[in-house]
Amino acid sequence: MIPKLYNRIRKAGRCLTGLSVMAWLLVSCSYIPESERLIPVLPASVNRNVLIEDFTGQRCMNCPTASDIIEGLVREYGEETVVPVAIHSGPLGFVTNERFKGLKTVTGDEYFARWESDHQPVGMIDRKGLTDYPVWGAKVYEELQKPSTVDIAVSAHVTDSGLDVAADVTSLDGEVNGRLQLWVVEDSVTAFQMMPDGTRKDDYVHRHVFRAAVNGTWGEDISVRKGETVSRRHEGFILDDEWNKGRMYVVAFVYDESGVLQVVRKNLSH
């Protein structure tokens, strides 16, 4: 029995030694020292604007982290080039009650349901599919460098009867058959937010808050031939008295099955 046991131990020892050496070699090969962990990247050459739809919620602990990613991209490329919209929605969104202000909207929930998201935060870059926030930077970088096929000029004027919005869409390359979407967005709204450490911050400043769709939840059909311009006008859209019109702007974008073709933003004028 002892010789048998000894032979087994020898065989096991040889195999384990072989495995250990192999494992050690592989572990050694895949180690990246601290000085080599970041690779410099040149800023993207900007050929178009990019829309970020951020499905967020006031009860979503990880959403402030996603918001920080967005603010970094806006700082880098400018708020006219990277156009984020925070759509408060889903099970972690919050509706106003007697104690707290909520930013969730019915329309926002329609968008959340349409894209069938099952977690938050989650977003879309130029409506190219749902993605998580660690890859938003790379997706924006990629989208910025694509050529723009559409040009949009927008005016947004507040009158006594409401908001008048006009959009001129010009095709730069080939015929465009898609939809024109017009949103009103309010920046820097103070309301509570759950933070990553589990605490509630009651004076959190929410950026780029989606308020309403001016021309319907999914926008309106638009067809533009190459070199031509098509205009759309909407008058008398009612702005809620609770909204701060001085911090509001219109986001206008054209999209089709391939995604968002171009997006612009325009501050409200009085």
Place this chain on the structure above:
Amino acid sequence: MIVPGRIGRLAVFCLILFSSVALNARERGRVRLVGSIQSDILFQDEDDDAATDDRQLLSNTYVDLMLYGRHLDAGTRIEYMEHPLPGYESDFKGWGVPSLWVKGRLGTTEVTAGSFYEQFGSGMVLRIYENRSLGIDNSLTGGRIVVRPAKGFTAKLLSGRQRRYWSLNDSWVSGADLEVSLGPSITLGGSWVNKYEKDEFILADERHRFNLPEYVNAWDVRGSWNNGPWSLSVEYAGKSQDPSFDNGYSYGKGSAAFVSGSFSRSGMSILLQGKRSENMSFRSKRSMTGISSFINYMPAFTHDQTYALAALYPYSTQMAGGELAWQTEIGYNFRRNTVLGGKYGMNLKVDYSHIGWEEETYYEDLGILLSRKWSNALKLNVMYMRQRYNMTVVQGHGGMVDSDIYILDGKIQVFSGFSLRTELQYLNTDNDEGDWKYGLVELSLAPHWMFSLADMYNAGVTREHYCQGSVSFSKGAHRVQLGYGRTRAGYNCSGGVCRYVPETKGVTVSYNCSF
């Protein structure tokens, strides 16, 4: 391999053809055809405002077919989840033939080609498994070799791509495992797992991207000893740099240690185990979120609770962060015809779990369960549980939930083949939604019929009732259950993994069959 549509139908046709031949051969004792059907169906109420799918009929259906021969086995599984039950990830939806495999055996060697499941040790570096209630199936598609050259000596080698719902992740997972029994008492083992995943463009900030390692390695060593009533298991695992979404793209290495000891003799049992893990989330896709694509599995350190209110706040293992957990269970059987044991004996079980990290408690419970038979017909279980559940850590909201849970479970054998069981449960807490009450009546007409009626009532914030009734019939290999009721939204956790389940209301039908 994922084979929907035409190729899937061809695969099923081939298997049915092979089955027909095999059925003939079966009569000559050479090949066995076995299989199973599992179908869970929900007919949603038309006025169910909480419904997440406009369709009324939702179903998860699985059909497994296996052929076992002298040297060759083969199998396949057909899945239909085109309109799945609520509470699964959105990519869970689909249908096709996600599993197809062939296994050959010759002497001490076994070779598998196709889809397979495997576990090394406790699973801390590799656990490939299926859990249908959670929607987990992370099978590998590739090849595996198992060699048993001598008694007590097993070596395994495998490589493949991992399934994620209806596709395969691009990365390759490879591994080797060696286990040796040094006599009847001692077993030693070691494993190594490698993941190869191509580089990816992920920005660290606006001016830098991460330099991501293409090879990630995990390894473990383990040993176990058994001698009479004593047993001891130890395991240590490590992981190389693995920047991922789970760990915020950090370059720290992962590690885990696990120790378990137990003693069992003469009506007494003691279990004591501890675990420390840090940064051990190991996926086949570094940017993945949710419950899919895990290569490994960290053992859960909480007891699987079967009572409804004891399972109301289930804990899920924190893979990416750190955890320090320990668990103990003491059981004692008071013998019959003693003062405490009474005429039929009594069993006492005390268990305690604590999980936390850096002075923060994630989960803690203390449970005391008394089981006693009072007569030939009557058996009672009485349980008290004190629970602390850090809802913020597990679910992302809610703070700490402290609760006391009281349970009375009685079973009466009215006459042979006819038994009645009732449960009364009460959860008392000042946190979350407040107190809960639960009642269950279960009537069993052996050997075929079972009737049950249950109600879970929130006596705290919502004052909502969640009633459910069901009838089940089983005969031979068949079991069918018909039910109606309303379930609350919550988390379904099993073995350290949880998924969110939305509220449902409607008729449920479940059918299971094995052949």
